[in-house]
Amino acid sequence: MGGNFTGVKNQKLTRLAAVLAAVVMAVVTVTAAADMALVQPRELAAQLAAKGVGPVVFMVGPNVLYRSRHIAGSVFAGPGQSAAGLAMLQAEAGKLPRDREVVVYCGCCPWSVCPNVKPAVALLKQMGFTKAKALYLSTGFKTDWLDKGYAAESPR
Secondary structure (H helix, E strand, O other), X not given: OHHHHHHHHHHHHHHHHHHHHHHHHHHXXXXXXXXXXXXXXXXHHHHHHOOOOOOEEEEOOOHHHHHHOEEOOOEEOOOOOOHHHHHHHXXXXXXXXXOOOEEEEOOOOOHHHOOOHHHHHHHHHHOOOOOXXXXXXXXXXXXXXXXXXXXXXXXX
């Protein structure tokens, strides 16, 4: 009888630990999002259209979206929600000076539930980028960028 009780107790503790870990991750994500510098689509489009050195733009969402249409001149850097995607971003961003303005975007889904942007910005900040920003696409890339007529391209 003692072994069965211990097994049930361990299962409950394991579930409790998983719930607590999820709560901690949610708090960390919300905190990181609150500290995140945002750029609006109109502002980024104007920066990219202006002559001179603009920000480096990384697409940190699904490759299928990038292959369809993406911000003109942006670089695919892997989905920010995966370790492999963050490794791609780290490799690409690692080539840049840390004071360079860098903007990441996804647009796979509404901003409030996007799993890619926040980890990407957090990584850039860990790497020492002082001008890391996220493009605020409240609804998604199609609605907030493409439908507004901002510069986009398909892969060559």
